[in-house]
Amino acid sequence: MVEQVNFNHSAGVPIDERVLAAMQPYFRTYYGNPGSVHTAGQQSAKAVENARIQVARLIGADAKDKIIFTSGATESNNLALQGFAYRNRRKGNHIILSQVEHLSIINTVKFLNKQGFESTQVPVDEFGLVNTKALEEAITDQTILISIQHANNEVGTVQPLAEIGKIAKSAEIPLHVDAVASAGQIPINVSDHGISLLTLSSNDLYGPKGVGALYLEKGIAVQTIILGGGQEYGIRSGSENVPGIVGMGLAAEIAMRQQPEFASYLTGLRDDLIQGILKKVDEAYLNGHPTKRLPNNANIRFSYIEGEAITLHLSFQGFLVATSSACTSKTLAPSHCLMSMGISEAEAHGALQLTLGRENTQAQIDRFVEVLPPIVEKLRAMSPLSKDVPYELFENEEHEHHH
């Protein structure tokens, strides 16, 4: 069998070996409940508090701020948005987000819209950068929260957080940042950027799945959405996932310590990957920003062909990659992210999302750049589309409506 190579780290990351080792004792030896008063419980409580500090350090949080452990980034985003909205309803009912947020933001805000909250999705430019002028203009006296991601997991674009933070600060509106895709990849500091709430995912830091965190600046109150025994400062109930939390803590520490090293390694691989593909394949284009992008992200679209088909061919060659094609999404809708960058549906179809990881090698990049062009060629030979026969010819006209 051919070597399996993962270029799809935004979907899942192998735990760091050191992290997994650190978790092991908490499964069968130190399995106490941090809520118990006896020694075993207190050992667990200490381990959880240590992890809290490790996570706080990664994002430059203060001891007075809170790190709430959750079951993952999706829950953190829900707690941030639902929790903040419900708790601060008196102050206003308007939430600002960007068009390129993750579904756990977009769908949560849609849900809040049904509960009487208003929202504005700030547009992005062709590179996926939030239009900060539009952001400023979107602010009303009803605005209670701004939620903008640090970086986009799909196209890799890094937002101008400093500027966004200033806008939020001068309007005195708390800023929530989804830092799932960026944490550990590029530096982030909540106090530098005026961030009041911040979402983290453990697995994206090479920690275990099933754990996440929400940073809450001192003074920021959210309504709890999961009630019970009052764990996590009473904000998130449920017996603590101690091994998971310990793992996330160490993952955060490693991510902080080794971030520059990982970033420069991955940036090198990423640039070779992008350059290699663009040089070898015609009518291939980089999605996202050319320079303001995550060190591990390459998103490239290929005209006239569809991403799932490319993906499947690549998997026969051992490469695991993702596509922004509608064909692989549950809703069969094209990527909302690419759409909002003004990329046509047809072009969005042919987008490959390549997210590299620490364990990827130069040899893997080189092999990918060899393997990809014949696949693109094969699929283009099969496609009715070409420069002379663009997709747009068939839109509306030839399509049957089955739904």
Add this chain to the structure above:
Amino acid sequence: MVEQVNFNHSAGVPIDERVLAAMQPYFRTYYGNPGSVHTAGQQSAKAVENARIQVARLIGADAKDKIIFTSGATESNNLALQGFAYRNRRKGNHIILSQVEHLSIINTVKFLNKQGFESTQVPVDEFGLVNTKALEEAITDQTILISIQHANNEVGTVQPLAEIGKIAKSAEIPLHVDAVASAGQIPINVSDHGISLLTLSSNDLYGPKGVGALYLEKGIAVQTIILGGGQEYGIRSGSENVPGIVGMGLAAEIAMRQQPEFASYLTGLRDDLIQGILKKVDEAYLNGHPTKRLPNNANIRFSYIEGEAITLHLSFQGFLVATSSACTSKTLAPSHCLMSMGISEAEAHGALQLTLGRENTQAQIDRFVEVLPPIVEKLRAMSPLSKDVPYELFENEEHEHHH
């Protein structure tokens, strides 16, 4: 150092070795996202579906029913109650629960009360058994859900689910059952007992922490409380915690296969523990039902002394136990469970909650029964209370009010 003995399994359980071994490959080798179309993703998806079947089998669920994986029992209870209430608001606004439910039920219902839902807490008798006549009488034409636990984690009482199920069925009201304490200890079958929703915790099955499940009978709809990418049938979003889910699946399978064996072993230990203590210590009383109780639970109260103090002395002897004493709870309130069984605050103070596990041995039971009496004696010598000086003398009268 003295051998550490855990008699506090209701707070935390060591993962079964086999379960931990089965989880390992999913951390670093099969770490794909079940939502990905490529092979690695599909491996994960298969593992998750296999776990779903293992969990379904434990509770006799049908292939047409749904098992939703969550982050734990607290979330499952919240999803069951909040999710069902919001989704079925049109049908009515009344929820019935028992007085002895876990805080993740009680506090969630209190929260729903603030959203305009009404609720009735059905009382229990001195043994903690739900008053089924009161349950029947509590049903109104506004009642949309009945939530009664299978067994109580604190005092071990097992509810007459068959009877409760019949009442719910004949009133055509869906029944939610919190089976966290009972699953794997005693048999449970959703179709035998007319259960429409059921909560499970992985760790209580000797699976990993940070995972739980909610069973939903075919046709039962709940509103999602954590929104995002639409995982878990669109009911619970968030990237799946694959190692955790795999672990819970195997834990459920083992729990089903070995339940009779474990139950008879634990019942033996439990009875020796209860008999040993009651024989050796005066004015010690069993809390909960003498026969309708979990195989692993002994809850005993000691007059005139306080549980945390007993607990701490026991911990010096290596025994990790819990107490129902208010002194160890975050709210400093006495156990709502013991209170609703008509036990006085003072007596509730002196309650030890002993929950045994598969790894406990007869020798540990024997040593406990040796070690405990002198501790009780020492604390009683220190206490101002006695048969002649009951606590009630001082209530209201001597107490200062500091709050």
Add this chain to the structure above:
Amino acid sequence: MYSEKVVEHFTNPRNMGEMEDADAVGKVGNPTCGDLIWIYIKVKDDIITDVKFKTFGCAAAIATSSMVTELTKGKTLKEAYQITRNDVADNLQGLPPIKMHCSNLAADGLHKAIEDYLRKTGRTIEDLK
């Protein structure tokens, strides 16, 4: 997720490519997920003597295109017109549920091609009865 048969047709699609001298062509697409399928046919004495496809779409779209051409060749127009989406899916050992209505368009393409041919020869489907 995909059956072996789907993977096989996806990897080695039959009758792929344009047909310069096609007697008729059927072009269909799915606006939801964006697939496009073109089916070219060559007809002699109301028998389909050759068939080719061009497809823009996912593996399921490609495999169903390939399969429908296999099922079609040598059939009469009438027989070919009776090939359904389910026939195509069944011959591929099934399709993932989500793909059943989105990428399973090849039979439609074939039907359109036959309709195109009939139109060109001044007939309707009823005339095939």
Add this chain to the structure above:
Amino acid sequence: MYSEKVVEHFTNPRNMGEMEDADAVGKVGNPTCGDLIWIYIKVKDDIITDVKFKTFGCAAAIATSSMVTELTKGKTLKEAYQITRNDVADNLQGLPPIKMHCSNLAADGLHKAIEDYLRKTGRTIEDLK
């Protein structure tokens, strides 16, 4: 959770037990969490010559009781009356926050015992000034 000092006083409480010939006794309790603390004192020339306690409560309640008796012995009534809850907690190397207001009653018990003694001797706290 508890400091070494708390554990030490909990394990080996000083001056524990009833005092048959006490000159005064202070009984306090906390209705929230249910602790009861009794402080017995023996007084000579307004100096506390002996002190004992009986306590129903958690480790913190026991340790603070023990500590307050240690801090008290040999002190004048006036000095003893100035011992605060914080003094007790500090001498125990601190208490867990949640225990600070719930089980830290021993100073109150001492104060009550002194008040009891003053009442019995026909005086008030002001008379100690």
